[in-house]
Amino acid sequence: MTTIEPLTPEHFALVAQWLSNPDINQWLTSDWRDRVVDPVVVGVAVRNKRNKLFIVRCDQELCGLVALADWDAIDHTAVVWYVLGLAALGGRGVITDAVRQLIRLAFQELGIEALHAWIVEDNERSRRVLEKTGFRESGRFRRAALHKGRRLDRVYFDLTACDQPWKPSPFETH
Numbered sequence: 001m002t003t004i005e006p007l008t009p010e011h012f013a014l015v016a017q018w019l020s021n022p023d024i025n026q027w028l029t030s031d032w033r034d035r036v037v038d039p040v041v042v043g044v045a046v047r048n049k050r051n052k053l054f055i056v057r058c059d060q061e062l063c064g065l066v067a068l069a070d071w072d073a074i075d076h077t078a079v080v081w082y083v084l085g086l087a088a089l090g091g092r093g094v095i096t097d098a099v100r101q102l103i104r105l106a107f108q109e110l111g112i113e114a115l116h117a118w119i120v121e122d123n124e125r126s127r128r129v130l131e132k133t134g135f136r137e138s139g140r141f142r143r144a145a146l147h148k149g150r151r152l153d154r155v156y157f158d159l160t161a162c163d164q165p166w167k168p169s170p171f172e173t174h
C-alpha cells in the first residue's frame with residue numbers, strides 16, 4: 001500500500017540523498033539540479049510556504065517524494081513534482097499512486113483549482129506518471145531545459161479541479 005505524509009526533519013537527510021542521486025537529479029528543476037543537495041536545503045524548501053512536500057511510503061518503507069511547488073494562494077494553482085528514491089520499486093506504480101493522493105489532497109483539501117507539471121521532453125517515465133494520473137499535455141516551451149549539455153523542450157501538462165480525477169472509476173468502487 002502506498003501512503004503520503006508531510007515531510008518532517010527526520011527524513012531530510014534521506015530525501016537529500018535521493019535528490020542528489022544523478023539518475024534522479026538530472027530530471028529536476030535547476031533549483032536542485034547538478035549539485036549535491038544538502039539536508040539543510042531540503043529544510044529550507046519545507047519551510048517555504050509556497051511548497052508542500054510529502055514523503056511516500058510503500059508498505060511502510062520510505063521510498064519517494066511527491067510535492068507541490070509555486071503554490072499561488074491567490075490564483076489557487078501549484079506545480080506538481082515527484083521522485084522515486086528506491087529505484088528497485090520502479091515500474092510498480094508507486095509514484096503514480098502517490099501523485100493520485102497528492103492530486104486528491106490538492107483539490108479536495110487545499111482548495112487548489114489548477115495543477116500543472118512539466119517534464120524534459122526525454123523523460124518518458126515521468127510523462128507516464130502524468131498521463132496515468134489524468135494530466136493532459138498543454139504545450140511546450142522549446143529548448144527551455146538544459147539536460148546533460150543538450151537543449152531540450154519542456155513539455156507542460158495540466159489538470160483542473162473540474163476534471164475530477166479523484167472520482168473512483170466504476171471498477172474501483174467494487
Ligand SMILES: CC(C)(COP(=O)(O)OP(=O)(O)OC[C@H]1O[C@@H](n2cnc3c(N)ncnc32)[C@H](O)[C@@H]1OP(=O)(O)O)[C@@H](O)C(=O)NCCC(=O)NCCS
Nearest residue numbers: 024027082083084090091092093094095096125126128129
Ligand atoms: C518518474 C518516476 C517518478 C516514476 O516512478 P515509478 O514509481 O516508477 O512510476 P510508475 O511505476 O508509475 O512508472 C511510470 C512509467 O515508468 C516506467 N518505468 C518505471 N520504472 C521502470 C524501469 N525500471 N524499467 C522500465 N520502465 C520503468 C513504467 O513502465 C511506467 O510506464 P507504464 O505504466 O506505461 O508501464 C521515477 O522514474 C523517477 O523518480 N525518475 C527520476 C525523477 C523524475 O524524473 N522525476 C520527475 C521530474 S518531472
